[in-house]
Amino acid sequence: MSFLAKYIGQKVKRTEDPRLIQGIGHYVDDIKLADTLHVVILRSPYAHARINAINTDAAKRVPGVVAVYTGADVAGKVGNVPCAMAHPELKVPAFGVLAQTKVFFVGHPVAAVVAQNKYQARDAADLIDVDYEPLDVVSDGEKAAQPDSPVIHEEFGTNIALVHNAGVGDIDAAFAQADKIVTQRLVHQRLAPISIEPRGVLAQYFPGEHQLNLWSSTQIPHLMRTQVSLMLGMPENRVRVVTPEVGGGFGCKLNVYAEEALLGWIAMQLHKPVKWIEGRRENFQATIHGRGQTGTVQVAVKNDGTLLGLKYDVIADIGAYHQLLTPAIPTLTGLMLSGCYKIPAISMKCTEVFTNKMSTDAYRGAGRPEATYLVERLMDCVARELNMDPVELRRKNFPQPDEFPFTTACGVIYDSGDYEKALSKALTIADYQKLRDEQKAARAAGRVMGIGVSTYVEICAMGPSAAMPAGGWESATIRVEPTGKVTVLTGVSPHGQGEETAFAQIVGDMLGIDMNDVLVVHGDTAVVQYGIGTFGSRGLAVGGAALVCATEKVVKKAKKLAAHLLGADEASLTFEDGKFVGAPDDKSLTIQEVALAAHTAASLPEDFEPGLTATHFFEPKNFTFPSGTHICVVEIDRETGELEIKRYIAVDDCGNQINPLIVAGQVHGGIAQGLAQALFEEVVYDENGQLLTGELMDYAVPKAHQLPRYELDHTVTPTPVNPLGAKGVGEAGTIGSTPAVANAVIDALAPFGVKHVDLPLRPEKLWRMMHN
């Protein structure tokens, strides 16, 4: 099918933005239903304790309080928080929506107070008297794996939830042949996703209709509907999940938490709408964290820089319970340990351990930043060991463009790639040789300057269904309405990715209509056919692909009707710029005219269904593998250890770009979060399992002025996996940036004999490195 690319590839401003910038969009908390009651959750202040008794009498007496529920009230009535990973050896503790006999982390929900307003509920929650008996706390992942550690979930007799092995190739032979073996211990600190809008749920129940409506700030409305219906024993078709605007997800809303089912259950008890909006401190305690791996990497290498093998032995500190994808995230690390290099043998042993902390789960990048960070950090370590330029070492081990599809020793098949192209482009923009000369001069003058390179590849467009716990396809419906306006129903659930714009661009071009005539509807399970959701950089690459296929179907159907109405042979018609042309006497029909005829149905071909609508469920054949090169230049203040990013260059390859403005926006935000991991952010629990970084005062999220000016460019290597040739870009910045910054800082500190520093690279740490 051919079309004029009037919108596709253009920097079209996002149609979502005017309402968001003006503050007139609707988030969960903006939805007001009459007689709504407000819920406050009382959470455990202890990381590990037995609950001997709970007294709610005083709380119940607070004016305005309608009900107080504890674990005893929900036991046997509300199902457990679900874990989607099915693995025969995986230990899955029962995670009730309210704690039963014990609490296992600070923030564990213990009771729910329902009142006429949230202030009454909050005051009443403070009056609940819980008799806790503190138990031994396991707060360190490595210690948790030791046989002498206290056991968190006694029923398992161990804190080890799963041992996951990955990788293929003869690893022992690879290490036996090595000229050098480079070993490094690395810590991927825990991070908090920090969406600006915390989580929130509004639940409304109609007893007569036996219908439950849930408004939730989520990335996965349909999956949530399925899970909540199972937790509540409600027929799935009587639960409706609506996702209004979502103020940031980053993976933390790719989940089903205790609160969704709990609020639904409370609404069903009280027959009144109930709302719960998470506070920021709750958000730190009870919304999933990301990363949290501590391990040792070993790389076997020849003296000429040829990589032979990589081993990664890691402990993943997953917290007290499984959330939806908790145990699956570290396995994604295992898929990407080859980075963008030819490594014949790879072996990972990942031990996932329970600790008395909040669960880890998907946070922007989800398992892949860990892989990229360790591979890219090790590439620099190896280069240093071999006295090679880090760029040359990388270059030497790239698979060449003609080697794609390229199968790695992690067992995945990279769809397409041209790593050298992005690298050369980035080096040219940076003027790499000149930078190295400047560095020499700076060092001679006593200044501390460093240059860091990271060449990354990520696994995106999740994914083929065979590799996913609950389907990896995506759905789209396109309806050409009688007036010619077009409604798109997409199964993805965009929450900042700009698909309302990008999808309208695609349909506008494919149908030859004004993109403003296209309305993209998402996030309402009563309106939109089942879909999987938005995560893993899949919105465009899988959801957009479904839309392309549905649009093709609709054009095919319209053509049949156009041929009938024009008295033409269908084969002689072509669809160009919104019109069916090629009929006798130069007669033509626009898509809008055909749509009207399809609905009035006055004259239809035989066996032609009235209406002009089509649905497609798209199943991708493979993941996609976006890639790129990031280069970071830093200078460190010798007297204070403060760091300045002098330059930041990112050349990303996400395949074909539908909207380069949105791509750049995704890269900007991604780099901000990746760089924040490198420099600022760290979730810290003390030895008692107390969360020391429980608010934004103690957990440092960067402000705009702390971020550098980005120098962005791109290369285009389309993927053969979907009809758009688009690979996805939501996580690229987060994945490429952390190692680029870390490598720059460690390069800067090389004259002080520093070979590695764990993240975050705070000034005090750097100052100590320079003054030891």
Added chain:
Amino acid sequence: MHKFEYASPTTKEQAVALLGKSWGETEALAGGTDLLSLLKDYLVTPKRVVNLKGIKELSSVLTPRDGSARIGALASIEAVRDLGRGFAALSQAAAGITSPQIRNMGTVGGDLCQRPRCWYFRSGFGLLAKDESGNALVPNGDNRYHAILGNDGEAKFVNPSSLAPAFIALNAKIKIFGPAGEREVEAAKFFVTPKSASEREYALQPNEIVTMIHVPSTLGVRSATYEVRQREVLDWPLAAASVALTLDASKKVKTARIVLGHVAPVPWVAEEAAQSLIGKTISEDAAAEAGRLAVANAHALSRNAYKIQLASVAVKRAILQAVS
């Protein structure tokens, strides 16, 4: 949050009459950026909150031609940031205060009277950070943000005010209003190190309020504030220095004031460091020497030695910035 009575007087006389005679009975509300979190965390549990924002006369900022300034206690921090060149130390200190929202909500009087950020205090262990058995928590605890100067007593927190060092460096006076009328104290004497957890960190009586800060003429004064923070974002500096200098015709230092912030339970006047500059032309070496002297008597706790280095650097850089 406990229930409290809310009073919103429109004159300072009414306000002080509504304030209680002992600490804890009542709390004064200005911008609320600190008080609200103290209330929510039950760190203060007043019977009455007295809103000062209705007292319109306390919001004005006057900068007459003589180079002085009269800054109402309810003036926003943002208004101080806008004071401009003659008040460089002050406006630079104001600019360092985290977010535009805080600078617009927060008041000058509130900045001076905010409670310490010590996390033991904020977690309910009191100003002197002691556990139930009376054991001091700071010396063996996480003290990386605690005091390096003036820390030989029980108080180990640091004064959190960003503006105080600049006011002290500029020889400001603080006007206070109470039941007996108006009184004035030097900014340097406004701050005190409490001896017990029931005392406060400033020289107000429980039923007194700050009404105005008077900065004397800044004509010919070169001033600056330099802060070092961990580039964390909604935080307070790890160390800061405010400097005010006058120079003679040959560019030699005639008078000097150096005040450190965030290093001691009170803003710390570095007298010896300031004296070292007198008669000298400012140079990198002279500034560095003053920086060294400013922390000569510093005493690190178990985890905050880095702050000594930062305080010294802050003094050096503030001096250089003042004359640049």
